[in-house]
Amino acid sequence: MKKVLYFFFFLTLLCSSCVTPRRTHYLQEPDYAIPSYPESSVPNDYVVQFNDELYIRVITLNPDSKKIFNNSSGTSEDVSSVSIKGLFTYTVYEDGTIDFPYIGSIYVEGKNTREIKKDIETKLKDYVKDCSVEVNLVNSYFSLLTESTSGRYPIKKEKMTIFEALALGGDLGPYADRSKVKILRQLSDGGNVIKEFDLRSKDVLNSDFYYIRPNDIIYVKAFDGQFFKLNSFLTVLSTTTSTISFGLLIYKIVDLCIPKK
Numbered sequence: 001m002k003k004v005l006y007f008f009f010f011l012t013l014l015c016s017s018c019v020t021p022r023r024t025h026y027l028q029e030p031d032y033a034i035p036s037y038p039e040s041s042v043p044n045d046y047v048v049q050f051n052d053e054l055y056i057r058v059i060t061l062n063p064d065s066k067k068i069f070n071n072s073s074g075t076s077e078d079v080s081s082v083s084i085k086g087l088f089t090y091t092v093y094e095d096g097t098i099d100f101p102y103i104g105s106i107y108v109e110g111k112n113t114r115e116i117k118k119d120i121e122t123k124l125k126d127y128v129k130d131c132s133v134e135v136n137l138v139n140s141y142f143s144l145l146t147e148s149t150s151g152r153y154p155i156k157k158e159k160m161t162i163f164e165a166l167a168l169g170g171d172l173g174p175y176a177d178r179s180k181v182k183i184l185r186q187l188s189d190g191g192n193v194i195k196e197f198d199l200r201s202k203d204v205l206n207s208d209f210y211y212i213r214p215n216d217i218i219y220v221k222a223f224d225g226q227f228f229k230l231n232s233f234l235t236v237l238s239t240t241t242s243t244i245s246f247g248l249l250i251y252k253i254v255d256l257c258i259p260k261k
Contacts (some may be wrong), residue, residue, distance in 0.1 A: 023223075024174060026163070027202045034179075035198050037207035045112035045158070046137065046214055047188055053089045053138035054098065054108065056120065060131040069101055069128075089138050102127055110188060113137060140214045147222035148173030155214055162199070165212050176220045183209070184217040 022028075030036035048054065058069035070088055090098040096109025103123045108116050117135040124131055140155040142165055153168045162181075166172060178199040185193050197209045204210055212218070 037203040039206040040208045055136045057134040065128045142216040144169040146220040182219045
């Protein structure tokens with residue numbers, strides 16, 4: 001009787017380590033095991049923070065203005081601007097400003113790129129006629145840490161979803177715990193917040209977890225107690241049968257080695 005109980009206990013342990021579609025499939029209907037999330041509005045655009053880098057280019061037909069505003073050789077010794085890989089970038093100071101040629105200090109913290117573009121174009125009217133300004137965030141990256149991969153990837157569109165972010169990293173591995181996905185996010189006030197959610201839930205599409213932000217860190221750990229790493233019930237059955245056969249073989253060898261009285 002004890003042997004039967006041990007067998008079922010071992011089989012249960014193996015099955016609990018089995019990777020099932022329930023654990024890995026996305027967009028499942030919420031139920032007792034998969035949470036439901038309230039619908040939220042589309043998140044606001046990312047606002048610039050301290051230490052961000054902005055790419056700012058002045059578009060004009062005036063060649064002299066092009067040289068002054070888009071070429072580092074046409075500026076004074078300005079430590080807040082530097083040419084990197086052909087992009088003229090400005091680092092946001094601790095007081096939330098950048099130094100722009102001729103204009104001077106411009107407050108950009110807490111504003112999105114469209115608002116900064118409008119501010120600069122307004123200030124440039126006194127220096128350049130018929131110009132347009134292009135403003136982009138240079139440090140638009142997110143980091144991915146999972147049980148199968150890790151890396152830092154660029155955000156190449158204005159709003160990137162969590163599924164697009166995971167796809168850049170090659171998707172999650174079979175042993176990733178999709179029920180406890182965490183995002184470490186920087187706040188505009190300099191603090192941080194950790195968001196945890198179940199990526200299997202269909203409700204993620206309408207929640208505030210759906211879109212990622214620049215500087216997000218996405219962390220997905222492996223299943224707790226994932227020791228055997230079995231992918232299907234057939235693998236469980238095969239492993240169980242092999243283990244029992246090996247155990248019986250050892251038992252017979254030991255029995256033959258023990259002298260009979």
